[in-house]
Amino acid sequence: MATEILSGKVHVNTTINGESTDFLAEPRESLLEVLRETLGLTGAKEGCNDGNCGACNVILDGRLVNSCCVLAVEAGGADVTTIEGIAGPSGLHPLQEKFLEHAALQCGVCTPGFLVSAKAMLDENPNPTEDDVRWWLAGNLCRCTGYDKIVRAVLDAAASMRGEG
Amino acid sequence: MAGANATYKVIGTRPVRHDGVDKVTGRAIYGVDAHMPGMLWGAVLRSPHAHARILSIDATRAEALEGVHAVMTAADLPDPGTGLAEGHESGLQSMRYKSAGLMARDKVLFEGHPVAAVAATNKHLAEQALELIDVDYERLPVVLDVREAMQPDAPLLLDDLHTGDLFTIGGSDATGGPSNIASRTTYEEGDIGAGFAAADRVFEGEYTLSMVHQGYIEPHNALAHWSADGHLRVECSSQGQFGIRRELADHLQWPISKITVQPLEIGGGFGGKTTIYLEPLAAVLSRKSGRPVKLTMSRSEILRGTGPASGGYVQVKIGVTHEGQITAVRAKVALEAGAFPGSHVNITCLCALGCFKLDNFRIDGFDVLVNKPSSHAYRAPGGPQGGFAVDSLVDEICSEMGFDPLAFRALNASEEGDLRANGTRLNRVGNREVIDAARASDHWRSPLGSAPGRKRGRGVASAFWINATGMSTAVAQLNADGTVTLHEGSVDIGGTRTSVAMQAAETLGIPVEDVDPIVPDTDSIAHTHVTGGSRVTFATGWAAIEAARDLRQRMVNGLADHWDVSSNSVVVEGGLFRQNGDTVSFKEAARILDGDELRLVGSATVLPQGVGNAFAVHIADVDVDPETGKVDVVRYTAVQDAGTAIYPPYVEGQMEGGVAQGIGWALTEEYVFDDEGRMRNVSLLDYRMPTTLDVPMIETIIVEVPNPEHPYGVRGVGEIPIVPPLAAIANAIADATGVRIRHLPASPPRVQAAIAARQAVHPTAWRRRAPLA
Numbered sequence: 001m002a003t004e005i006l007s008g009k010v011h012v013n014t015t016i017n018g019e020s021t022d023f024l025a026e027p028r029e030s031l032l033e034v035l036r037e038t039l040g041l042t043g044a045k046e047g048c049n050d051g052n053c054g055a056c057n058v059i060l061d062g063r064l065v066n067s068c069c070v071l072a073v074e075a076g077g078a079d080v081t082t083i084e085g086i087a088g089p090s091g092l093h094p095l096q097e098k099f100l101e102h103a104a105l106q107c108g109v110c111t112p113g114f115l116v117s118a119k120a121m122l123d124e125n126p127n128p129t130e131d132d133v134r135w136w137l138a139g140n141l142c143r144c145t146g147y148d149k150i151v152r153a154v155l156d157a158a159a160s161m162r163g164e165g
Numbered sequence: 166m167a168g169a170n171a172t173y174k175v176i177g178t179r180p181v182r183h184d185g186v187d188k189v190t191g192r193a194i195y196g197v198d199a200h201m202p203g204m205l206w207g208a209v210l211r212s213p214h215a216h217a218r219i220l221s222i223d224a225t226r227a228e229a230l231e232g233v234h235a236v237m238t239a240a241d242l243p244d245p246g247t248g249l250a251e252g253h254e255s256g257l258q259s260m261r262y263k264s265a266g267l268m269a270r271d272k273v274l275f276e277g278h279p280v281a282a283v284a285a286t287n288k289h290l291a292e293q294a295l296e297l298i299d300v301d302y303e304r305l306p307v308v309l310d311v312r313e314a315m316q317p318d319a320p321l322l323l324d325d326l327h328t329g330d331l332f333t334i335g336g337s338d339a340t341g342g343p344s345n346i347a348s349r350t351t352y353e354e355g356d357i358g359a360g361f362a363a364a365d366r367v368f369e370g371e372y373t374l375s376m377v378h379q380g381y382i383e384p385h386n387a388l389a390h391w392s393a394d395g396h397l398r399v400e401c402s403s404q405g406q407f408g409i410r411r412e413l414a415d416h417l418q419w420p421i422s423k424i425t426v427q428p429l430e431i432g433g434g435f436g437g438k439t440t441i442y443l444e445p446l447a448a449v450l451s452r453k454s455g456r457p458v459k460l461t462m463s464r465s466e467i468l469r470g471t472g473p474a475s476g477g478y479v480q481v482k483i484g485v486t487h488e489g490q491i492t493a494v495r496a497k498v499a500l501e502a503g504a505f506p507g508s509h510v511n512i513t514c515l516c517a518l519g520c521f522k523l524d525n526f527r528i529d530g531f532d533v534l535v536n537k538p539s540s541h542a543y544r545a546p547g548g549p550q551g552g553f554a555v556d557s558l559v560d561e562i563c564s565e566m567g568f569d570p571l572a573f574r575a576l577n578a579s580e581e582g583d584l585r586a587n588g589t590r591l592n593r594v595g596n597r598e599v600i601d602a603a604r605a606s607d608h609w610r611s612p613l614g615s616a617p618g619r620k621r622g623r624g625v626a627s628a629f630w631i632n633a634t635g636m637s638t639a640v641a642q643l644n645a646d647g648t649v650t651l652h653e654g655s656v657d658i659g660g661t662r663t664s665v666a667m668q669a670a671e672t673l674g675i676p677v678e679d680v681d682p683i684v685p686d687t688d689s690i691a692h693t694h695v696t697g698g699s700r701v702t703f704a705t706g707w708a709a710i711e712a713a714r715d716l717r718q719r720m721v722n723g724l725a726d727h728w729d730v731s732s733n734s735v736v737v738e739g740g741l742f743r744q745n746g747d748t749v750s751f752k753e754a755a756r757i758l759d760g761d762e763l764r765l766v767g768s769a770t771v772l773p774q775g776v777g778n779a780f781a782v783h784i785a786d787v788d789v790d791p792e793t794g795k796v797d798v799v800r801y802t803a804v805q806d807a808g809t810a811i812y813p814p815y816v817e818g819q820m821e822g823g824v825a826q827g828i829g830w831a832l833t834e835e836y837v838f839d840d841e842g843r844m845r846n847v848s849l850l851d852y853r854m855p856t857t858l859d860v861p862m863i864e865t866i867i868v869e870v871p872n873p874e875h876p877y878g879v880r881g882v883g884e885i886p887i888v889p890p891l892a893a894i895a896n897a898i899a900d901a902t903g904v905r906i907r908h909l910p911a912s913p914p915r916v917q918a919a920i921a922a923r924q925a926v927h928p929t930a931w932r933r934r935a936p937l938a
Contacts, residue, residue: 028289042198043191045432047382048464052849055382083191096189100181103814106659106822108188109195109383109432134857141849143380143433144659145818146825147857 014075016041017085025072032056032067034075035082043083043112047141054140055113057120058082064120066139083112086119095119095157102153106144114140118154128158174739175671176877179814182663183682188430195430196402199388201457205234207450208291209443209460210281210298211470212273215309215536215842216320217302219271222281226297232286233294235453237446239268243418249331250415254408254635254695255440255541257331262323262505264416266539267445273302274322274504275538276843277469279442284450284458307536307842311477311499314345314535321345322504322534331506334514336529345534347506350514352586353527360493360525364484368562372554373908374891375835376476376501379543380826380854383432384467389447390457397424397448402431404439404656405695410687416445427686428656435826436542437472439695465847472541473836475500475508477533479554489568491577493525494518500532500550503539508532509547512631515586516888517551519629520596520780521577528586536842542697544823545630545884549830549891553909556626556892561905570625570896571609571782575600579629585778595806595870596780600627602868603782608802619788621799622901628888630779632881633698638691639708640768641669641716645759647752649673649716651682654693655705659822659883660815661696667811668706668877672713674740675751691770699779699881702811703872708771710876716767723758724749775874779881781805783824783889787897794917796832796898802864803889808872808880820886821863827890829855835910 009024016039025034032049035041035058044067047053051066058067059081086093095118098104105111114137121128121136128136133154134147142150187193224236245264249257264270268279281298285291306320313319321343328346335351361367387401397419403409406428414421431438443460450458462470477500484492496517500508510530518526563570578596585591603609603625615621640652653665662682670677693705717737724742725732736743740751749757758765786800803820810816833853837845846852871878895906904919 026289036198041191042194045195045197045383046461047384047432048849050464050848050850052464053382087190092186092189096186099189100185103179103182103660103818105185105188106815106818107381107383107431107433108184108193109381109430111188112191115189137857139856141380141382141854141856143382143435143826143854144822146821146823146855146860146863148821148860148863149814149818151857151862 010073012073012076014077015079017082027073029072030068031070031072031075034072035067041082041084045109045112047110054117055110057113057116057140059116059120064117083116086115093119094160095154098153098157098160102149102156104145104149104153110140110142114142114150122158122161126158126162128155130155173671175667175677176809176811177813180663180677182660183666184657184662193430195383195432196386197383197432197461199386199400199429199459201388201390204388204457204459205284205286205454206288206291207282207284207447207458207460208288208295209279209446209466210295211466212269212276212278212280214273214302214304215276216305216307217273218305219269219273219280220301220303223299224281227283227294230294230297232290233283234456235284235450236281237449237453238281239270241449241453242268242416242445253412254405256507258505258507259331260415266505267416267442275536277466277538278504279470282446282450284454308345309535309537309838309842311501311533311535314533315499315531319345322536334511347502347532347534350511350530351527352514354523354584355525357493357495357525357527361484364492365487366566367482367484368558369482370554370558370561371907372479372557374476374550374553375910376473376537377830377834377836378468378473378852379435379437381433381435381437384462384464385438385442385471386461387443387447388457388459389444389451391448391452395423398427399424399444399448400427400429401444402429402438404431404434404658404697406656406687407692408439408695409441409444412441413444413448417448425686425688428684431656431658434658435544436546436697439542439697440472442471464849468847468852469538469844472539474543474546475502475540475550477501477550479550481554481558483558483562485562485566489566489573489576491521491523494523496528496555498528498530498551500530500547501535501537501540502532503535503537505539506532506534508540509542512547513551516548516629516631517555518586520574520579520627522579522583537836537838544826544887548628548630548884548888549827552626552628552888553891553895556889557895560624560892560896560899564899571600571604574627591778593870593873594778594780595868598868598870599780599782599804599806602866603784603804606784606802606804606866608784608800608864613786616788619790620901621786621788622897622899623784623786624893624896624900625782625784626889626892626896627782628780628885630885630888632703632776632779633700634704634773634776635694635698635700636770636772637693637705637708638770639705639712640690640766641712643716643720643755643758643765645755647755648679648681649675651680651709652685652690653682653705653709654690655684655701656696657684658696659818660812661701661705664702664812664815665706665709669709669713671877672710673717673751699883703776703875703879703881704771704773706811706879707773707875708769711769711771712767714767715769719767720754720758723761724754727757775872777808777872777875777880779806779885781885781889783893785890785893785897787894787901789898789901789916791902791920794913794915794920796911796916798828798861798894801861802866803886804866804868805882805885806868806870806880807882808875809869809878810867811877811879813867816867816882817865819883820865823886824863824890825855825860827887828860828894830909831891831894832910833912
């Protein structure tokens with residue numbers, strides 16, 4: 001079994017960041033692998049490949065997922081939002097603006113995952129408390145910031161999106 | 166040079182970092198994102214045993230697998246010879262040990278030790294091929310504890326290693342047979358016998374710590390292409406492209422001029438990416454296959470196969486008078502080197518006692534081999550281990566003798582002119598100012614409060630850190646529109662493009678937005694030392710200042726020609742150039758000088774002296790659940806002397822991040838090994854780093870006592886914040902429960918057991934000490 005070379009790719013049609021997208025994937029490939037290696041969307045990062053760091057987070061049909069734990073073929077017919085789809089044509093998303101303003105990133109490698117997670121939260125709850133933010137982001141590891149500025153940036157972005165900023 | 170009242174236009178402001186938009190939009194290209202056409206994927210076979218002799222390796226079946234393009238073993242690396250790896254920025258080491266660390270030659274010394282590697286058309290296939298490599302091992306006894314490894318009859322990891330082969334500092338070594346003790350460091354001053362005799366009380370404590378990992382989120386990576394013309398191009402993330410190039414050249418015995426290292430964005434390092442693991446393997450696989458080869462590590466490979474921070478053992482003895490004066494300190498430290506020499510115990514010895522004015526002390530450090538991963542630098546390497554022990558014992562003294570712990574630190578504070586452990590003297594430092602700021606802080610002056618069902622306590626700890634320098638290069642190029650492109654050699658791991666550019670902008674009198682900082686490859690700028698040792702804003706900032714001064718002088722000379730006057734009569738004021746009645750702005754000057762190539766580029770390579778030492782005091786409040794032993798940090802304040810805070814949000818960020826790592830070290834993070842040296846918690850679920858739910862908001866107080874040696878007063882800020890949290894939290898637990906934690910991490914089972922043991926002795930009540938403040 002170990003020597004068996006899996007072949008036979010599956011054709012998948014999906015929507016990524018609003019664009020209809022086709023790709024071929026081996027059944028064993030994760031959505032993260034296809035995003036990064038096949039489609040060149042390297043914003044989602046692999047930090048652990050087992051769902052413990054959140055650096056690969058994307059929104060799949062409105063649900064926040066670790067794309068390393070989703071098979072690429074499962075994305076068939078789905079609507080996927082990655083970090084590359086967060087900013088609009090007219091400029092950065094308020095979360096992105098506030099991350100910059102609050103210095104909520106240092107090395108930046110976990111930042112795409114945090115932004116996607118925070119967006120998923122604000123899509124559901126536009127008025128989060130600090131506890132809400134910490135709960136939603138508990139699946140994202142950051143080793144540089146100590147989270148302080150990230151939490152502040154998300155709360156500030158939420159306020160700004162509610163027109164309070 | 167620098168003054169406390171200096172007024173700056175750019176320094177101290179909070180601009181958006183230059184690389185910010187790329188990093189919030191997912192466009193920034195990190196090492197793991199590197200790609201070349203025709204690229205193969207590699208994978209590394211690692212030892213399942215912590216100590217074994219390799220009897221044979223047979224890769225025939227792997228080589229025969231369709232899609233496999235190359236297989237390598239240590240036999241494909243050049244003979245490393247017997248010399249020292251001189252000039253390597255990852256620490257003094259024998260070339261032979263370094264080479265054996267990349268890939269085992271005759272013995273594996275830790276679980277995860279690389280044994281072979283393959284390159285194949287995709288990653289899954291490469292991993293399948295690993296299963297087809299047959300390795301015969303003869304297992305050997307393992308040694309995992311430093312105290313056992315120091316015994317004469319302990320299993321030897323390197324049977325030709327003698328204590329002091331690499332270095333010995335101070336004292337003298339008995340010459341003996343081979344040993345697991347790789348080196349010894351001794352610092353001493355005065356007469357400790359007389360010092361202890363003069364003490365009214367003498368306190369002693371023994372402390373141990375587990376091995377922990379830096380925990381950077383981006384895995385190690387390397388993409389190499391060894392072209393048919395002999396040129397080797399490597400794209401990867403690291404803490405220094407020049408260090409990677411030098412180590413590649415030495416390991417591959419290939420001319421430096423034929424190697425280019427392109428630094429890509431780095432997703433965290435904390436010292437762990439100042440050395441190489443994958444780059445030479447990718448290079449050899451590329452040479453064998455004729456194709457570019459990319460290697461990345463999985464998280465379990467990172468935990469098992471890279472360089473965590475040493476655990477170890479610390480013994481401290483302190484003598485004190487009734488008035489609270491320290492009369493003598495004696496300490497012994499044995500840190501886990503792991504499989505090869507190189508713990509930072511010599512720095513533990515240099516820094517552990519640095520907060521105190523001491524007439525009599527002796528500290529001995531031992532670098533001890535054990536069958537664990539080869540330890541490497543982790544933020545203030547060697548600092549937290551010593552700090553935990555010394556500041557825990559200091560707190561015990563204060564608790565037992567009724568001293569306010571900050572007043573005790575103020576009474577015994579080291580200051581300008583006092584000896585450091587290595588016999589050199591302190592320059593102007595902010596130790597006293599930091600203690601005063603902590604005493605004046607809202608946190609220290611606030612009541613402790615309480616939570617139902619929890620025991621709350623407050624602890625403090627302080628730290629001294631040496632900081633580092635090293636060569637740095639910057640090139641400032643004036644563009645025709647008055648903007649400046651600033652090439653600077655330091656990899657930017659967390660905002661230093663901007664903190665370096667700000668110093669150039671300040672010098673030139675222009676907005677920082679008009680400076681565009683670039684981190685070039687090794688062909689495109691002169692040597693710059695590793696991003697580490699809290700040195701980039703200090704040393705590369707200094708290079709940027711000198712490059713800006715050079716550019717400014719060239720502009721003055723050019724304008725003097727333009728005005729047909731002598732250079733001396735051109736006056737520079739902020740971003741303005743004046744002579745007699747003529748005044749031109751920086752941008753106008755750029756237009757006038759357009760095309761005058763000689764006047765457009767300023768450059769500097771510097772190796773600054775005058776490093777400014779750092780001091781910090783942290784205050785932690787914790788809640789302890791006596792039923793489960795779980796400890797929550799409920800309030801935290803970090804106070805630190807930054808010298809001058811060039812880019813304050815990122816000074817705060819370094820402090821906050823260091824605190825979070827320290828909280829993890831104190832409470833949850835540890836390598837758990839079985840008796841045979843196999844790591845049992847090899848994922849980020851089980852190797853438990855702090856999440857958003859484990860740390861509070863972190864209050865930061867930046868004290869600015871400018872470093873008198875640096876043009877803008879910079880000290881280093883990045884490393885020291887990880888030192889105090891270990892003892893601050895342990896001391897807070899003691900304040901809450903009366904239980905002294907002497908082994909980290911203070912994980913729930915350990916705290917629960919310690920509380921239960923104490924309750925068995927004192928069943929009547931929780932002892933609550935008098936308030937600290």
